[in-house]
Amino acid sequence: MLTKRLIACFDVVNGRVTKAQQFQDNIDVAPAADLAQQLYEDQIDEIVFYDIKASAEKRKIDLETVRAVAHHVFVPFTVGGGIRTIDDMYEVLKAGAEKISVDSMAVRNPDIIREGAEAFGRQCVVLSTQVKFQGIRPGLPSGYEVFIDGARLATGLDAIDWVRRGEDLGAGEIVVNSIDRDGTASGYDLDITRAVADAVNVPVIASGGAGTVEHIADGLTAGAAQAAIISSILYSPRLERNLGVRELKDALIERGVPMRPYVAG
Amino acid sequence: MIGVIDYRAGNAPSVGYALERLGLTHRLVATADQLDGVERIILPGVGAAQATIDSLRESGLVEPLAARVHDDRVPFLGICIGLQVLFEHSEEGDVDCLGWVPGRVRRFSDTLRVPQIGWNAVRVTRAHPVTDGLGHDAYCYFVNSFFADPADPADALGVTEYGQEFCSIVARGNVVATQFHAEKSGPVGLALLERFARWDGTC
Numbered sequence: 001m002l003t004k005r006l007i008a009c010f011d012v013v014n015g016r017v018t019k020a021q022q023f024q025d026n027i028d029v030a031p032a033a034d035l036a037q038q039l040y041e042d043q044i045d046e047i048v049f050y051d052i053k054a055s056a057e058k059r060k061i062d063l064e065t066v067r068a069v070a071h072h073v074f075v076p077f078t079v080g081g082g083i084r085t086i087d088d089m090y091e092v093l094k095a096g097a098e099k100i101s102v103d104s105m106a107v108r109n110p111d112i113i114r115e116g117a118e119a120f121g122r123q124c125v126v127l128s129t130q131v132k133f134q135g136i137r138p139g140l141p142s143g144y145e146v147f148i149d150g151a152r153l154a155t156g157l158d159a160i161d162w163v164r165r166g167e168d169l170g171a172g173e174i175v176v177n178s179i180d181r182d183g184t185a186s187g188y189d190l191d192i193t194r195a196v197a198d199a200v201n202v203p204v205i206a207s208g209g210a211g212t213v214e215h216i217a218d219g220l221t222a223g224a225a226q227a228a229i230i231s232s233i234l235y236s237p238r239l240e241r242n243l244g245v246r247e248l249k250d251a252l253i254e255r256g257v258p259m260r261p262y263v264a265g
Numbered sequence: 266m267i268g269v270i271d272y273r274a275g276n277a278p279s280v281g282y283a284l285e286r287l288g289l290t291h292r293l294v295a296t297a298d299q300l301d302g303v304e305r306i307i308l309p310g311v312g313a314a315q316a317t318i319d320s321l322r323e324s325g326l327v328e329p330l331a332a333r334v335h336d337d338r339v340p341f342l343g344i345c346i347g348l349q350v351l352f353e354h355s356e357e358g359d360v361d362c363l364g365w366v367p368g369r370v371r372r373f374s375d376t377l378r379v380p381q382i383g384w385n386a387v388r389v390t391r392a393h394p395v396t397d398g399l400g401h402d403a404y405c406y407f408v409n410s411f412f413a414d415p416a417d418p419a420d421a422l423g424v425t426e427y428g429q430e431f432c433s434i435v436a437r438g439n440v441v442a443t444q445f446h447a448e449k450s451g452p453v454g455l456a457l458l459e460r461f462a463r464w465d466g467t468c
Binding site: 001005040071074093094095096098124173202227260261 | 276278279282283285286311312313316346375379381382383384385386404406407408409410426427446448450451452453454455
């Protein structure tokens with residue numbers, strides 16, 4: 001059967017993985033290529049890499065680090081940050097990624113989703129969303145608003161309307177990233193994760209807030225997500241205790257969540 | 266020397282990195298003359314059937330590929346869309362494909378979450394040099410909205426469940442193909458690539 005996925009998230013600054021809290025105060029963790037190699041050996045299911053400064057600094061994505069990571073990772077590898085055009089996407093794919101994550105840029109220019117899906121297939125385009133609960137009000141029927149630019153700018157878009165539109169335009173996966181929960185280790189926002197999973201037919205990825213095995217299990221069951229993005233639990237220096245991929249998977253399998261089993265050798 | 270077919274919608278670099286890790290020499294093949302002298306061929310793929318077929322036609326690779334595979338009997342490995350385009354026809358864009366393997370490519374039911382994305386179990390149905398040692402229920406990484414339905418069940422070397430059982434490995438003569446991304450299926454996938462690199466194309 002199709003198993004659920006654990007995806008390690010890299011917020012990359014100058015070739016190094018960092019860890020933020022509610023999209024701020026990034027602290028240094030490790031060189032991206034080294035951490036990628038270690039997680040690959042631990043049999044992580046997938047890695048997603050965000051060049052978190054590319055957009056704000058109005059520069060191209062750090063292709064050198066993308067290449068360095070791709071050399072070590074023989075599991076799926078998604079890259080995002082500073083992607084504006086089809087040519088940007090092509091450069092990233094040529095560097096060894098197989099999926100492109102679009103976020104703020106897709107809100108500014110939704111056609112990038114359609115163009116990417118037409119050029120490279122919809123499986124290649126991951127729509128990542130930063131969402132925050134603002135209360136139900138006219139124009140915001142779900143109560144969740146989409147933010148962009150590192151959670152700094154409110155868009156007025158309703159989260160459910162936006163993910164439906166993204167799916168129609170050709171997104172092959174949707175990441176639901178809770179701004180309130182990011183880096184807090186207090187659990188995914190299950191309400192919006194489940195609402196998005198109900199609203200679209202493509203796979204949905206829970207993100208923001210996983211601090212324990214229970215949080216991950218909840219995201220993949222009550223939250224109805226097909227995959228869980230984790231980072232703090234693996235390597236945040238803010239947590240007293242980090243857990244390894246194998247430990248997490250064994251604990252999830254014990255809780256009845258179908259996971260790819262660890263392969264010896 | 267392994268020739269890896271390189272086209273815009275493909276993911277030849279990922280396959281190249283995997284071969285490098287295994288210490289296997291390869292070269293990217295974007296034109297027909299680059300097929301000369303390669304001892305085996307990999308057709309990787311992501312994306313849509315139409316884009317892949319168009320890209321192969323525009324590069325003038327369709328006939329030279331067929332000549333190397335069918336006349337010279339060079340061992341061939343298709344990956345993902347590189348499996349689907351081997352069939353006669355794909356429902357994706359209603360496109361005629363290479364027709365090397367009898368059968369059609371169909372869409373998963375709308376009742377399923379599509380694309381299928383993630384690690385799923387592959388059950389090998391018979392002995393074959395490329396899959397020997399893959400183990401029972403080997404988990405591999407899939408990304409697909411469509412699946413191959415071979416006309417001859419004997420062409421299905423591996424099967425996987427997603428809503429229904431579908432063919433996840435094709436084997437016909439010196440041609441093998443995986444619906445999953447062998448280059449992205451961790452140690453299991455790398456081991457399959459290594460066995461393909463040692464295979465003489467017979468079984």
